[in-house]
Amino acid sequence: MSFVTVKDQAVAVRLLRSITAKGRIPAGLMLWGPSGVGKRMAAMELAKALNCAAGGGDACDRCLSCRKAASGNHPDIIVVSPAGRTRIIKVDAVERMNETTVYRPFEGGRRIFIIEDADRMNEAAQNHFLKTLEEPASATVFVLVTANPRQLLPTIRSRCQPVRFGALRRETVAELLSARCGLSPEAALPIAALSQGQMGRALDLHESGRRDMVLSVIHRLSTGGDPLLLGEEFAAYLQTVERAVAEAVKRPAPGAGNGGGDVEDGEEDEFGEGNGGDLEKEQLEALIAGRMRLEMYEHIHLFQSWYRDELVCRAPGGAEHALNRDQLDRLAAGGGGDPAVKLEALDRAWLYLERNINRGRVFRDLFFALAV
Ligand SMILES: [Zn+2]
Known part of the structure:
Protein backbone atom coordinates (compact mmCIF):
# COMPACT_ATOMS: atom_id res chain seq x y z
CA MET A 1 0.00 0.00 0.00
CA SER A 2 1.33 3.50 0.88
CA PHE A 3 0.51 6.63 -1.11
CA VAL A 4 1.69 4.87 -4.29
CA THR A 5 -1.65 3.03 -4.39
CA VAL A 6 -3.56 6.30 -4.74
CA LYS A 7 -3.82 6.70 -8.51
CA ASP A 8 -3.99 9.90 -10.57
CA GLN A 9 -3.97 12.26 -7.58
CA ALA A 10 -0.44 13.64 -7.81
CA VAL A 11 -1.26 17.09 -6.41
CA ALA A 12 -3.25 15.77 -3.46
CA VAL A 13 -0.68 13.09 -2.65
CA ARG A 14 2.20 15.58 -2.84
CA LEU A 15 0.38 17.79 -0.33
CA LEU A 16 -0.38 14.87 2.01
CA ARG A 17 3.21 13.64 1.82
CA SER A 18 4.58 17.07 2.66
CA ILE A 19 2.16 17.48 5.58
CA THR A 20 3.25 14.09 6.91
CA ALA A 21 6.96 14.64 6.38
CA LYS A 22 7.01 18.05 8.07
CA GLY A 23 5.13 16.70 11.04
CA ARG A 24 3.05 19.88 11.33
CA ILE A 25 -0.34 18.28 11.05
CA PRO A 26 -3.48 20.42 11.08
CA ALA A 27 -6.20 19.27 13.48
CA GLY A 28 -8.61 19.04 10.56
CA LEU A 29 -8.14 18.02 6.94
CA MET A 30 -10.86 17.90 4.32
CA LEU A 31 -10.29 15.49 1.43
CA TRP A 32 -12.83 16.55 -1.16
CA GLY A 33 -13.68 15.80 -4.77
CA PRO A 34 -15.89 13.45 -6.80
CA SER A 35 -16.89 10.13 -5.24
CA GLY A 36 -15.02 6.99 -6.22
CA VAL A 37 -11.63 8.59 -6.97
CA GLY A 38 -9.53 7.40 -4.00
CA LYS A 39 -10.18 9.94 -1.23
CA ARG A 40 -10.90 7.33 1.43
CA MET A 41 -7.91 5.25 0.42
CA ALA A 42 -5.72 8.36 0.66
CA ALA A 43 -7.16 9.14 4.11
CA MET A 44 -6.22 5.65 5.30
CA GLU A 45 -2.72 5.94 3.84
CA LEU A 46 -2.33 9.30 5.57
CA ALA A 47 -3.40 7.74 8.87
CA LYS A 48 -0.87 4.93 8.37
CA ALA A 49 1.90 7.34 7.40
CA LEU A 50 1.28 9.52 10.46
CA ASN A 51 1.69 6.51 12.74
CA CYS A 52 4.38 4.63 10.83
CA ALA A 53 7.40 3.74 12.98
CA ALA A 54 9.72 4.35 10.02
CA GLY A 55 8.55 7.96 9.55
CA GLY A 56 9.55 9.66 6.32
CA GLY A 57 6.22 10.90 4.99
CA ASP A 58 4.74 7.59 3.90
CA ALA A 59 3.71 4.21 5.31
CA CYS A 60 6.43 1.54 5.28
CA ASP A 61 3.85 -1.29 5.33
CA ARG A 62 6.23 -3.40 7.44
CA CYS A 63 6.18 -1.97 10.96
CA LEU A 64 3.65 -3.18 13.54
CA SER A 65 1.63 0.04 13.27
CA CYS A 66 1.30 -0.24 9.48
CA ARG A 67 0.32 -3.89 9.72
CA LYS A 68 -2.29 -3.20 12.40
CA ALA A 69 -3.74 -0.42 10.26
CA ALA A 70 -3.83 -2.62 7.16
CA SER A 71 -5.79 -5.29 9.02
CA GLY A 72 -8.19 -2.74 10.48
CA ASN A 73 -6.92 -3.31 14.03
CA HIS A 74 -5.12 -0.07 14.81
CA PRO A 75 -6.74 1.32 17.96
CA ASP A 76 -5.87 4.92 17.05
CA ILE A 77 -7.19 4.88 13.48
CA ILE A 78 -10.94 5.19 13.74
CA VAL A 79 -13.36 5.31 10.83
CA VAL A 80 -16.72 7.01 11.30
CA SER A 81 -19.34 6.35 8.62
CA PRO A 82 -22.98 7.30 8.03
CA ALA A 83 -25.30 4.82 9.74
CA GLY A 84 -28.66 3.33 9.00
CA ARG A 85 -30.80 3.46 5.89
CA THR A 86 -30.91 7.25 5.89
CA ARG A 87 -27.10 7.29 6.05
CA ILE A 88 -26.78 10.04 8.62
CA ILE A 89 -23.94 10.74 11.05
CA LYS A 90 -25.66 11.80 14.22
CA VAL A 91 -24.53 13.79 17.21
CA ASP A 92 -23.88 10.69 19.31
CA ALA A 93 -21.17 9.62 16.85
CA VAL A 94 -19.47 12.99 17.45
CA GLU A 95 -19.89 12.55 21.21
CA ARG A 96 -18.23 9.15 21.04
CA MET A 97 -15.29 10.70 19.18
CA ASN A 98 -15.01 13.37 21.89
CA GLU A 99 -15.09 10.74 24.63
CA THR A 100 -12.26 8.88 22.93
CA THR A 101 -10.06 11.98 22.65
CA VAL A 102 -10.03 12.34 26.45
CA TYR A 103 -7.43 9.55 26.49
CA ARG A 104 -4.03 9.77 24.90
CA PRO A 105 -3.55 7.65 21.79
CA PHE A 106 -3.09 4.02 22.84
CA GLU A 107 -0.02 3.44 20.70
CA GLY A 108 1.68 6.72 21.55
CA GLY A 109 1.41 8.14 18.03
CA ARG A 110 -1.45 10.15 16.62
CA ARG A 111 -5.13 9.37 16.79
CA ILE A 112 -6.80 9.79 13.43
CA PHE A 113 -10.53 9.93 12.89
CA ILE A 114 -11.52 9.38 9.28
CA ILE A 115 -15.04 10.74 8.84
CA GLU A 116 -16.44 9.20 5.66
CA ASP A 117 -19.12 11.18 3.82
CA ALA A 118 -18.65 13.88 6.44
CA ASP A 119 -21.39 15.94 4.77
CA ARG A 120 -23.84 13.32 6.09
CA MET A 121 -23.41 14.78 9.59
CA ASN A 122 -26.77 16.31 10.39
CA GLU A 123 -27.04 19.86 11.70
CA ALA A 124 -26.72 18.93 15.36
CA ALA A 125 -23.73 16.71 14.65
CA GLN A 126 -22.02 19.44 12.63
CA ASN A 127 -22.52 22.04 15.36
CA HIS A 128 -21.14 19.65 17.93
CA PHE A 129 -18.22 18.72 15.71
CA LEU A 130 -17.41 22.40 15.18
CA LYS A 131 -16.78 22.75 18.93
CA THR A 132 -14.52 19.69 18.76
CA LEU A 133 -12.51 21.32 15.98
CA GLU A 134 -12.33 24.63 17.84
CA GLU A 135 -10.68 22.99 20.85
CA PRO A 136 -8.70 20.17 19.29
CA ALA A 137 -7.31 17.49 21.56
CA SER A 138 -3.56 17.06 21.25
CA ALA A 139 -2.23 14.39 18.90
CA THR A 140 -5.66 14.08 17.26
CA VAL A 141 -6.34 14.57 13.56
CA PHE A 142 -9.77 14.64 11.95
CA VAL A 143 -9.78 13.69 8.28
CA LEU A 144 -13.08 14.60 6.64
CA VAL A 145 -13.84 12.82 3.39
CA THR A 146 -16.57 14.36 1.26
CA ALA A 147 -17.90 14.68 -2.27
CA ASN A 148 -20.22 17.51 -1.15
CA PRO A 149 -18.13 19.99 0.84
CA ARG A 150 -20.78 22.70 0.48
CA GLN A 151 -23.07 20.71 2.73
CA LEU A 152 -20.62 21.23 5.57
CA LEU A 153 -20.82 24.35 7.73
CA PRO A 154 -18.52 27.08 6.35
CA THR A 155 -17.03 27.30 9.84
CA ILE A 156 -16.08 23.60 9.68
CA ARG A 157 -14.60 23.99 6.20
CA SER A 158 -12.54 27.01 7.21
CA ARG A 159 -11.00 25.06 10.08
CA CYS A 160 -9.89 22.18 7.87
CA GLN A 161 -7.03 22.21 5.41
CA PRO A 162 -8.61 21.35 2.05
CA VAL A 163 -7.04 18.68 -0.14
CA ARG A 164 -8.65 18.49 -3.54
CA PHE A 165 -9.10 15.27 -5.51
CA GLY A 166 -9.93 15.11 -9.21
CA ALA A 167 -11.41 12.48 -11.52
CA LEU A 168 -9.39 9.40 -12.40
CA ARG A 169 -8.02 8.94 -15.92
CA ARG A 170 -10.24 6.64 -17.95
CA GLU A 171 -7.30 4.26 -18.45
CA THR A 172 -7.01 3.92 -14.68
CA VAL A 173 -10.73 3.21 -14.29
CA ALA A 174 -10.51 0.65 -17.12
CA GLU A 175 -7.55 -1.09 -15.45
CA LEU A 176 -9.34 -1.22 -12.10
CA LEU A 177 -12.50 -2.52 -13.79
CA SER A 178 -10.56 -5.24 -15.56
CA ALA A 179 -8.86 -6.25 -12.34
CA ARG A 180 -12.02 -6.25 -10.23
CA CYS A 181 -14.63 -7.54 -12.68
CA GLY A 182 -12.52 -9.55 -15.12
CA LEU A 183 -13.55 -7.36 -18.06
CA SER A 184 -11.46 -7.34 -21.22
CA PRO A 185 -9.74 -4.00 -21.93
CA GLU A 186 -12.08 -3.50 -24.92
CA ALA A 187 -15.15 -3.96 -22.72
CA ALA A 188 -13.76 -1.90 -19.84
CA LEU A 189 -12.73 1.18 -21.81
CA PRO A 190 -16.19 2.45 -22.89
CA ILE A 191 -17.56 1.91 -19.39
CA ALA A 192 -14.59 3.79 -17.96
CA ALA A 193 -15.05 6.60 -20.50
CA LEU A 194 -18.74 6.93 -19.66
CA SER A 195 -18.10 7.04 -15.91
CA GLN A 196 -16.38 10.42 -15.82
CA GLY A 197 -13.38 9.08 -13.95
CA GLN A 198 -15.37 7.78 -10.97
CA MET A 199 -14.84 4.17 -9.99
CA GLY A 200 -18.17 3.83 -8.17
CA ARG A 201 -20.09 4.99 -11.23
CA ALA A 202 -18.11 2.62 -13.44
CA LEU A 203 -18.97 -0.37 -11.25
CA ASP A 204 -22.60 0.69 -11.10
CA LEU A 205 -22.76 1.09 -14.87
CA HIS A 206 -21.13 -2.30 -15.39
CA GLU A 207 -23.49 -4.05 -12.98
CA PRO A 252 -31.68 -3.27 6.48
CA ALA A 253 -28.38 -1.41 6.38
CA PRO A 254 -25.44 -3.78 6.64
CA GLY A 255 -22.79 -3.26 9.32
CA ALA A 256 -20.17 -0.93 7.93
CA GLY A 257 -17.18 -3.25 8.41
CA ASN A 258 -14.73 -0.53 7.54
CA GLY A 259 -12.09 -1.75 9.94
CA GLY A 260 -10.13 0.44 12.27
CA GLY A 261 -12.48 0.19 15.24
CA ASP A 262 -15.52 1.91 13.83
CA VAL A 263 -17.33 4.30 16.09
CA GLU A 264 -20.53 3.99 14.10
CA ASP A 265 -23.19 1.45 14.84
CA GLY A 266 -24.18 -0.35 11.67
CA GLU A 267 -27.01 -2.24 13.32
CA GLU A 268 -28.77 0.89 14.42
CA ASP A 269 -32.19 1.34 12.90
CA GLU A 270 -32.82 4.96 12.04
CA PHE A 271 -36.53 4.36 12.14
CA GLY A 272 -36.75 2.70 15.53
CA GLU A 273 -36.39 5.90 17.49
ZN1 LIG B 1 5.21 1.56 8.95
Whole structure:
Protein backbone atom coordinates (compact mmCIF):
# COMPACT_ATOMS: atom_id res chain seq x y z
CA MET A 1 0.00 0.00 0.00
CA SER A 2 1.33 3.50 0.88
CA PHE A 3 0.51 6.63 -1.11
CA VAL A 4 1.69 4.87 -4.29
CA THR A 5 -1.65 3.03 -4.39
CA VAL A 6 -3.56 6.30 -4.74
CA LYS A 7 -3.82 6.70 -8.51
CA ASP A 8 -3.99 9.90 -10.57
CA GLN A 9 -3.97 12.26 -7.58
CA ALA A 10 -0.44 13.64 -7.81
CA VAL A 11 -1.26 17.09 -6.41
CA ALA A 12 -3.25 15.77 -3.46
CA VAL A 13 -0.68 13.09 -2.65
CA ARG A 14 2.20 15.58 -2.84
CA LEU A 15 0.38 17.79 -0.33
CA LEU A 16 -0.38 14.87 2.01
CA ARG A 17 3.21 13.64 1.82
CA SER A 18 4.58 17.07 2.66
CA ILE A 19 2.16 17.48 5.58
CA THR A 20 3.25 14.09 6.91
CA ALA A 21 6.96 14.64 6.38
CA LYS A 22 7.01 18.05 8.07
CA GLY A 23 5.13 16.70 11.04
CA ARG A 24 3.05 19.88 11.33
CA ILE A 25 -0.34 18.28 11.05
CA PRO A 26 -3.48 20.42 11.08
CA ALA A 27 -6.20 19.27 13.48
CA GLY A 28 -8.61 19.04 10.56
CA LEU A 29 -8.14 18.02 6.94
CA MET A 30 -10.86 17.90 4.32
CA LEU A 31 -10.29 15.49 1.43
CA TRP A 32 -12.83 16.55 -1.16
CA GLY A 33 -13.68 15.80 -4.77
CA PRO A 34 -15.89 13.45 -6.80
CA SER A 35 -16.89 10.13 -5.24
CA GLY A 36 -15.02 6.99 -6.22
CA VAL A 37 -11.63 8.59 -6.97
CA GLY A 38 -9.53 7.40 -4.00
CA LYS A 39 -10.18 9.94 -1.23
CA ARG A 40 -10.90 7.33 1.43
CA MET A 41 -7.91 5.25 0.42
CA ALA A 42 -5.72 8.36 0.66
CA ALA A 43 -7.16 9.14 4.11
CA MET A 44 -6.22 5.65 5.30
CA GLU A 45 -2.72 5.94 3.84
CA LEU A 46 -2.33 9.30 5.57
CA ALA A 47 -3.40 7.74 8.87
CA LYS A 48 -0.87 4.93 8.37
CA ALA A 49 1.90 7.34 7.40
CA LEU A 50 1.28 9.52 10.46
CA ASN A 51 1.69 6.51 12.74
CA CYS A 52 4.38 4.63 10.83
CA ALA A 53 7.40 3.74 12.98
CA ALA A 54 9.72 4.35 10.02
CA GLY A 55 8.55 7.96 9.55
CA GLY A 56 9.55 9.66 6.32
CA GLY A 57 6.22 10.90 4.99
CA ASP A 58 4.74 7.59 3.90
CA ALA A 59 3.71 4.21 5.31
CA CYS A 60 6.43 1.54 5.28
CA ASP A 61 3.85 -1.29 5.33
CA ARG A 62 6.23 -3.40 7.44
CA CYS A 63 6.18 -1.97 10.96
CA LEU A 64 3.65 -3.18 13.54
CA SER A 65 1.63 0.04 13.27
CA CYS A 66 1.30 -0.24 9.48
CA ARG A 67 0.32 -3.89 9.72
CA LYS A 68 -2.29 -3.20 12.40
CA ALA A 69 -3.74 -0.42 10.26
CA ALA A 70 -3.83 -2.62 7.16
CA SER A 71 -5.79 -5.29 9.02
CA GLY A 72 -8.19 -2.74 10.48
CA ASN A 73 -6.92 -3.31 14.03
CA HIS A 74 -5.12 -0.07 14.81
CA PRO A 75 -6.74 1.32 17.96
CA ASP A 76 -5.87 4.92 17.05
CA ILE A 77 -7.19 4.88 13.48
CA ILE A 78 -10.94 5.19 13.74
CA VAL A 79 -13.36 5.31 10.83
CA VAL A 80 -16.72 7.01 11.30
CA SER A 81 -19.34 6.35 8.62
CA PRO A 82 -22.98 7.30 8.03
CA ALA A 83 -25.30 4.82 9.74
CA GLY A 84 -28.66 3.33 9.00
CA ARG A 85 -30.80 3.46 5.89
CA THR A 86 -30.91 7.25 5.89
CA ARG A 87 -27.10 7.29 6.05
CA ILE A 88 -26.78 10.04 8.62
CA ILE A 89 -23.94 10.74 11.05
CA LYS A 90 -25.66 11.80 14.22
CA VAL A 91 -24.53 13.79 17.21
CA ASP A 92 -23.88 10.69 19.31
CA ALA A 93 -21.17 9.62 16.85
CA VAL A 94 -19.47 12.99 17.45
CA GLU A 95 -19.89 12.55 21.21
CA ARG A 96 -18.23 9.15 21.04
CA MET A 97 -15.29 10.70 19.18
CA ASN A 98 -15.01 13.37 21.89
CA GLU A 99 -15.09 10.74 24.63
CA THR A 100 -12.26 8.88 22.93
CA THR A 101 -10.06 11.98 22.65
CA VAL A 102 -10.03 12.34 26.45
CA TYR A 103 -7.43 9.55 26.49
CA ARG A 104 -4.03 9.77 24.90
CA PRO A 105 -3.55 7.65 21.79
CA PHE A 106 -3.09 4.02 22.84
CA GLU A 107 -0.02 3.44 20.70
CA GLY A 108 1.68 6.72 21.55
CA GLY A 109 1.41 8.14 18.03
CA ARG A 110 -1.45 10.15 16.62
CA ARG A 111 -5.13 9.37 16.79
CA ILE A 112 -6.80 9.79 13.43
CA PHE A 113 -10.53 9.93 12.89
CA ILE A 114 -11.52 9.38 9.28
CA ILE A 115 -15.04 10.74 8.84
CA GLU A 116 -16.44 9.20 5.66
CA ASP A 117 -19.12 11.18 3.82
CA ALA A 118 -18.65 13.88 6.44
CA ASP A 119 -21.39 15.94 4.77
CA ARG A 120 -23.84 13.32 6.09
CA MET A 121 -23.41 14.78 9.59
CA ASN A 122 -26.77 16.31 10.39
CA GLU A 123 -27.04 19.86 11.70
CA ALA A 124 -26.72 18.93 15.36
CA ALA A 125 -23.73 16.71 14.65
CA GLN A 126 -22.02 19.44 12.63
CA ASN A 127 -22.52 22.04 15.36
CA HIS A 128 -21.14 19.65 17.93
CA PHE A 129 -18.22 18.72 15.71
CA LEU A 130 -17.41 22.40 15.18
CA LYS A 131 -16.78 22.75 18.93
CA THR A 132 -14.52 19.69 18.76
CA LEU A 133 -12.51 21.32 15.98
CA GLU A 134 -12.33 24.63 17.84
CA GLU A 135 -10.68 22.99 20.85
CA PRO A 136 -8.70 20.17 19.29
CA ALA A 137 -7.31 17.49 21.56
CA SER A 138 -3.56 17.06 21.25
CA ALA A 139 -2.23 14.39 18.90
CA THR A 140 -5.66 14.08 17.26
CA VAL A 141 -6.34 14.57 13.56
CA PHE A 142 -9.77 14.64 11.95
CA VAL A 143 -9.78 13.69 8.28
CA LEU A 144 -13.08 14.60 6.64
CA VAL A 145 -13.84 12.82 3.39
CA THR A 146 -16.57 14.36 1.26
CA ALA A 147 -17.90 14.68 -2.27
CA ASN A 148 -20.22 17.51 -1.15
CA PRO A 149 -18.13 19.99 0.84
CA ARG A 150 -20.78 22.70 0.48
CA GLN A 151 -23.07 20.71 2.73
CA LEU A 152 -20.62 21.23 5.57
CA LEU A 153 -20.82 24.35 7.73
CA PRO A 154 -18.52 27.08 6.35
CA THR A 155 -17.03 27.30 9.84
CA ILE A 156 -16.08 23.60 9.68
CA ARG A 157 -14.60 23.99 6.20
CA SER A 158 -12.54 27.01 7.21
CA ARG A 159 -11.00 25.06 10.08
CA CYS A 160 -9.89 22.18 7.87
CA GLN A 161 -7.03 22.21 5.41
CA PRO A 162 -8.61 21.35 2.05
CA VAL A 163 -7.04 18.68 -0.14
CA ARG A 164 -8.65 18.49 -3.54
CA PHE A 165 -9.10 15.27 -5.51
CA GLY A 166 -9.93 15.11 -9.21
CA ALA A 167 -11.41 12.48 -11.52
CA LEU A 168 -9.39 9.40 -12.40
CA ARG A 169 -8.02 8.94 -15.92
CA ARG A 170 -10.24 6.64 -17.95
CA GLU A 171 -7.30 4.26 -18.45
CA THR A 172 -7.01 3.92 -14.68
CA VAL A 173 -10.73 3.21 -14.29
CA ALA A 174 -10.51 0.65 -17.12
CA GLU A 175 -7.55 -1.09 -15.45
CA LEU A 176 -9.34 -1.22 -12.10
CA LEU A 177 -12.50 -2.52 -13.79
CA SER A 178 -10.56 -5.24 -15.56
CA ALA A 179 -8.86 -6.25 -12.34
CA ARG A 180 -12.02 -6.25 -10.23
CA CYS A 181 -14.63 -7.54 -12.68
CA GLY A 182 -12.52 -9.55 -15.12
CA LEU A 183 -13.55 -7.36 -18.06
CA SER A 184 -11.46 -7.34 -21.22
CA PRO A 185 -9.74 -4.00 -21.93
CA GLU A 186 -12.08 -3.50 -24.92
CA ALA A 187 -15.15 -3.96 -22.72
CA ALA A 188 -13.76 -1.90 -19.84
CA LEU A 189 -12.73 1.18 -21.81
CA PRO A 190 -16.19 2.45 -22.89
CA ILE A 191 -17.56 1.91 -19.39
CA ALA A 192 -14.59 3.79 -17.96
CA ALA A 193 -15.05 6.60 -20.50
CA LEU A 194 -18.74 6.93 -19.66
CA SER A 195 -18.10 7.04 -15.91
CA GLN A 196 -16.38 10.42 -15.82
CA GLY A 197 -13.38 9.08 -13.95
CA GLN A 198 -15.37 7.78 -10.97
CA MET A 199 -14.84 4.17 -9.99
CA GLY A 200 -18.17 3.83 -8.17
CA ARG A 201 -20.09 4.99 -11.23
CA ALA A 202 -18.11 2.62 -13.44
CA LEU A 203 -18.97 -0.37 -11.25
CA ASP A 204 -22.60 0.69 -11.10
CA LEU A 205 -22.76 1.09 -14.87
CA HIS A 206 -21.13 -2.30 -15.39
CA GLU A 207 -23.49 -4.05 -12.98
CA SER A 208 -26.71 -2.38 -14.14
CA GLY A 209 -28.52 -3.10 -17.40
CA ARG A 210 -28.79 0.63 -18.02
CA ARG A 211 -26.44 0.95 -20.95
CA ASP A 212 -27.87 -2.02 -22.87
CA MET A 213 -31.35 -0.53 -22.49
CA VAL A 214 -30.32 2.94 -23.65
CA LEU A 215 -28.32 1.61 -26.62
CA SER A 216 -31.26 -0.56 -27.63
CA VAL A 217 -33.69 2.39 -27.53
CA ILE A 218 -31.30 4.57 -29.55
CA HIS A 219 -30.81 1.83 -32.12
CA ARG A 220 -34.51 1.20 -32.57
CA LEU A 221 -35.32 4.91 -32.75
CA SER A 222 -32.78 5.33 -35.54
CA THR A 223 -34.18 2.36 -37.48
CA GLY A 224 -37.82 3.33 -37.61
CA GLY A 225 -38.95 2.17 -34.16
CA ASP A 226 -42.25 3.64 -32.95
CA PRO A 227 -41.49 6.31 -30.31
CA LEU A 228 -44.87 5.81 -28.65
CA LEU A 229 -44.38 2.06 -28.18
CA LEU A 230 -40.77 2.54 -27.11
CA GLY A 231 -41.98 5.12 -24.61
CA GLU A 232 -44.41 2.57 -23.14
CA GLU A 233 -41.69 -0.05 -22.97
CA PHE A 234 -39.26 2.36 -21.35
CA ALA A 235 -41.85 3.40 -18.75
CA ALA A 236 -42.35 -0.28 -17.82
CA TYR A 237 -38.58 -0.71 -17.61
CA LEU A 238 -38.30 2.30 -15.28
CA GLN A 239 -40.92 0.72 -13.04
CA THR A 240 -38.75 -2.37 -12.65
CA VAL A 241 -35.79 -0.09 -11.89
CA GLU A 242 -37.87 1.67 -9.24
CA ARG A 243 -38.96 -1.62 -7.68
CA ALA A 244 -35.31 -2.69 -7.42
CA VAL A 245 -34.38 0.69 -5.91
CA ALA A 246 -37.23 0.40 -3.38
CA GLU A 247 -36.12 -3.09 -2.37
CA ALA A 248 -32.53 -1.92 -1.93
CA VAL A 249 -33.64 1.03 0.19
CA LYS A 250 -35.90 -1.09 2.41
CA ARG A 251 -33.24 -3.71 3.02
CA PRO A 252 -31.68 -3.27 6.48
CA ALA A 253 -28.38 -1.41 6.38
CA PRO A 254 -25.44 -3.78 6.64
CA GLY A 255 -22.79 -3.26 9.32
CA ALA A 256 -20.17 -0.93 7.93
CA GLY A 257 -17.18 -3.25 8.41
CA ASN A 258 -14.73 -0.53 7.54
CA GLY A 259 -12.09 -1.75 9.94
CA GLY A 260 -10.13 0.44 12.27
CA GLY A 261 -12.48 0.19 15.24
CA ASP A 262 -15.52 1.91 13.83
CA VAL A 263 -17.33 4.30 16.09
CA GLU A 264 -20.53 3.99 14.10
CA ASP A 265 -23.19 1.45 14.84
CA GLY A 266 -24.18 -0.35 11.67
CA GLU A 267 -27.01 -2.24 13.32
CA GLU A 268 -28.77 0.89 14.42
CA ASP A 269 -32.19 1.34 12.90
CA GLU A 270 -32.82 4.96 12.04
CA PHE A 271 -36.53 4.36 12.14
CA GLY A 272 -36.75 2.70 15.53
CA GLU A 273 -36.39 5.90 17.49
CA GLY A 274 -39.93 6.94 18.17
CA ASN A 275 -40.71 8.17 14.69
CA GLY A 276 -44.31 7.56 13.71
CA GLY A 277 -45.11 5.05 10.98
CA ASP A 278 -46.06 7.87 8.61
CA LEU A 279 -42.69 9.49 9.00
CA GLU A 280 -40.98 6.23 8.22
CA LYS A 281 -43.03 5.92 5.04
CA GLU A 282 -42.23 9.52 4.12
CA GLN A 283 -38.54 8.99 4.74
CA LEU A 284 -38.53 5.85 2.64
CA GLU A 285 -40.34 7.62 -0.18
CA ALA A 286 -37.86 10.49 -0.04
CA LEU A 287 -34.95 8.02 -0.19
CA ILE A 288 -36.47 6.20 -3.16
CA ALA A 289 -37.18 9.50 -4.93
CA GLY A 290 -33.58 10.58 -4.38
CA ARG A 291 -32.19 7.34 -5.80
CA MET A 292 -34.57 7.48 -8.78
CA ARG A 293 -33.43 11.02 -9.48
CA LEU A 294 -29.86 9.67 -9.75
CA GLU A 295 -31.11 6.86 -12.01
CA MET A 296 -32.81 9.40 -14.30
CA TYR A 297 -29.64 11.45 -14.38
CA GLU A 298 -27.52 8.42 -15.32
CA HIS A 299 -29.93 7.42 -18.10
CA ILE A 300 -30.05 10.94 -19.54
CA HIS A 301 -26.25 11.05 -19.31
CA LEU A 302 -25.99 7.87 -21.42
CA PHE A 303 -28.33 9.27 -24.09
CA GLN A 304 -26.33 12.51 -24.11
CA SER A 305 -23.03 10.69 -24.43
CA TRP A 306 -24.34 8.88 -27.51
CA TYR A 307 -25.45 11.99 -29.42
CA ARG A 308 -22.35 13.83 -28.27
CA ASP A 309 -20.35 10.97 -29.81
CA GLU A 310 -22.33 11.21 -33.07
CA LEU A 311 -21.42 14.88 -33.21
CA VAL A 312 -17.77 14.24 -32.34
CA CYS A 313 -17.46 11.47 -34.95
CA ARG A 314 -18.52 13.83 -37.73
CA ALA A 315 -15.26 15.73 -37.34
CA PRO A 316 -12.17 14.26 -39.03
CA GLY A 317 -10.34 12.06 -36.53
CA GLY A 318 -13.14 12.62 -34.01
CA ALA A 319 -13.76 8.92 -33.43
CA GLU A 320 -10.80 8.65 -31.09
CA HIS A 321 -12.56 11.05 -28.72
CA ALA A 322 -15.78 9.02 -28.66
CA LEU A 323 -16.88 7.70 -25.26
CA ASN A 324 -18.82 4.73 -26.68
CA ARG A 325 -15.63 3.22 -28.02
CA ASP A 326 -17.12 -0.21 -28.61
CA GLN A 327 -19.78 1.28 -30.95
CA LEU A 328 -17.58 3.10 -33.47
CA ASP A 329 -19.14 1.39 -36.51
CA ARG A 330 -22.63 2.45 -35.54
CA LEU A 331 -21.44 5.92 -34.63
CA ALA A 332 -19.66 6.27 -37.97
CA ALA A 333 -22.83 5.26 -39.81
CA GLY A 334 -24.65 8.06 -37.99
CA GLY A 335 -28.21 7.88 -36.78
CA GLY A 336 -29.75 10.47 -39.09
CA GLY A 337 -31.09 13.80 -37.94
CA ASP A 338 -29.10 16.48 -36.18
CA PRO A 339 -27.36 15.31 -32.99
CA ALA A 340 -27.19 18.91 -31.73
CA VAL A 341 -30.99 19.18 -31.87
CA LYS A 342 -31.29 15.86 -30.03
CA LEU A 343 -28.91 17.08 -27.33
CA GLU A 344 -31.15 20.12 -26.86
CA ALA A 345 -34.15 17.80 -26.47
CA LEU A 346 -32.21 15.89 -23.81
CA ASP A 347 -31.43 19.10 -21.91
CA ARG A 348 -35.14 19.92 -21.95
CA ALA A 349 -36.06 16.42 -20.79
CA TRP A 350 -33.69 16.73 -17.84
CA LEU A 351 -35.25 20.07 -16.88
CA TYR A 352 -38.71 18.47 -16.95
CA LEU A 353 -37.52 15.53 -14.85
CA GLU A 354 -35.98 17.98 -12.38
CA ARG A 355 -39.39 19.64 -12.10
CA ASN A 356 -40.96 16.27 -11.29
CA ILE A 357 -43.04 16.13 -14.45
CA ASN A 358 -44.32 12.59 -15.05
CA ARG A 359 -41.33 10.69 -16.34
CA GLY A 360 -43.35 8.43 -18.64
CA ARG A 361 -44.51 11.52 -20.52
CA VAL A 362 -41.08 13.13 -20.49
CA PHE A 363 -39.41 10.09 -22.06
CA ARG A 364 -42.21 9.55 -24.58
CA ASP A 365 -41.89 13.15 -25.79
CA LEU A 366 -38.12 12.80 -25.75
CA PHE A 367 -38.28 9.68 -27.93
CA PHE A 368 -40.39 11.54 -30.50
CA ALA A 369 -37.66 14.19 -30.62
CA LEU A 370 -34.90 11.58 -30.93
CA ALA A 371 -36.67 9.57 -33.66
CA VAL A 372 -35.81 10.36 -37.25
ZN1 LIG B 1 5.21 1.56 8.95
